[in-house]
Amino acid sequence: MGGVLSYAVRGLTRRHGVGEHSVLANDGIDLDVRQGEVFGVLGPNGAGKTTLVRQLMGLLRPDAGTITMFGRDVRAEPDLPSRLAGYLGQADLALAELPVATAVGTTARMRGLSRADARSARDAILTELGLTEVAHRPLSSLSGGQRRLACVATALVGDRPVLILDEPTTGLDPVARRAVWGALQHRRDTAGTTIVLITHNVLEAESVLDRVAVLEAGRVIACDTPGQLKASVSGDVRLDLAWRHDPPTDDPTIAMLAGLATIRGRRWTVRMAPVAAREALGRLTTGAAFAALDDFSLATPSLEDVYLTLGGASRDLERT
Numbered sequence: 665m666g667g668v669l670s671y672a673v674r675g676l677t678r679r680h681g682v683g684e685h686s687v688l689a690n691d692g693i694d695l696d697v698r699q700g701e702v703f704g705v706l707g708p709n710g711a712g713k714t715t716l717v718r719q720l721m722g723l724l725r726p727d728a729g730t731i732t733m734f735g736r737d738v739r740a741e742p743d744l745p746s747r748l749a750g751y752l753g754q755a756d757l758a759l760a761e762l763p764v765a766t767a768v769g770t771t772a773r774m775r776g777l778s779r780a781d782a783r784s785a786r787d788a789i790l791t792e793l794g795l796t797e798v799a800h801r802p803l804s805s806l807s808g809g810q811r812r813l814a815c816v817a818t819a820l821v822g823d824r825p826v827l828i829l830d831e832p833t834t835g836l837d838p839v840a841r842r843a844v845w846g847a848l849q850h851r852r853d854t855a856g857t858t859i860v861l862i863t864h865n866v867l868e869a870e871s872v873l874d875r876v877a878v879l880e881a882g883r884v885i886a887c888d889t890p891g892q893l894k895a896s897v898s899g900d901v902r903l904d905l906a907w908r909h910d911p912p913t914d915d916p917t918i919a920m921l922a923g924l925a926t927i928r929g930r931r932w933t934v935r936m937a938p939v940a941a942r943e944a945l946g947r948l949t950t951g952a953a954f955a956a957l958d959d960f961s962l963a964t965p966s967l968e969d970v971y972l973t974l975g976g977a978s979r980d981l982e983r984t
């Protein structure tokens with residue numbers, strides 16, 4: 665990885681709209697993205713993630729601040745990101761009428777590959793992402809997940825040194841999601857590709873992210889490795905309980921947990937010290953309450969817990 669920075673972002677500020685309804689979507693963001701790392705951008709809806717990555721791609725001009733890419737000022741060379749980075753936006757309608765193979769192959773040609781190289785790069789990525797069977801169908805005729813996967817293929821083809829992906833696995837089934845995470849990891853490991861990733865899928869992302877920036881209301885409220893972030897916010901563990909039917913709240917352990925739990929229907933989540941959690945779980949699994957318990961798990965802090973501890977809202981963080 666060395667000290668090479670794929671991106672250095674300083675004081676990045678961008679407001680959408682004007683007047684009283686305008687929104688300060690990015691508010692003085694400072695970030696470094698190192699070459700060859702998988703850099704995650706995490707945060708609730710409306711935190712400013714898409715606004716940030718669209719500026720990294722040169723698709724949106726900052727109001728203030730600077731972005732340098734491999735040491736070069738993006739304002740002075742606005743086409744630099746589109747030459748060096750593959751981008752997957754939230755919606756990709758431009759290629760909708762093309763067959764998948766044509767969309768991917770044409771993109772490879774546009775990225776400078778010879779006809780023969782474009783063909784083999786196209787075939788390789790279609791195989792890698794499990795798209796061979798739908799290769800000759802127009803994107804518009806595919807299911808939402810297949811279409812998303814085909815768009816991932818167009819972002820990845822041509823081996824750009826940087827990939828910027830806005831929620832690449834949204835709508836994908838588990839097999840397709842695994843193929844995408846595998847493809848990203850493979851490029852990072854073998855080609856030193858820098859990957860900037862917006863994701864709501866916290867648990868999946870944890871396994872691939874080298875560092876993560878947590879955005880809230882346009883600001884970076886934390887930026888570190890998942891491990892360091894987790895270590896810095898809490899020594900607590902998370903006890904998840906799923907009840908078969910109404911739990912017997914006259915049981916003292918259950919009454920104690922009820923007072924601490926975040927309750928969603930029959931699912932309880934309790935954050936507590938490891939010793940207390942183990943004791944509570946011991947009492948639950950040997951006592952009368954066990955009959956009412958459908959499932960339980962004890963987990964060390966996740967990125968989701970980091971995010972919650974930092975004050976974010978949990979509503980849109982997917983856990984699968």
Ligand SMILES: Nc1ncnc2c1ncn2[C@@H]1O[C@H](COP(=O)(O)OP(=O)(O)OP(=O)(O)O)[C@@H](O)[C@H]1O
Nearest residue numbers: 680681687689707708709710711712713714715716
């Ligand atoms: N074109 C626009 N005009 C006006 N406001 C906008 C525009 N684009 C984004 N915003 C606002 O800017 C803020 C940041 O939006 P952005 O899309 O960057 O958030 P996000 O973190 O990517 O959200 P999500 O997770 O929902 O995709 C939001 O309040 C949004 O409503």
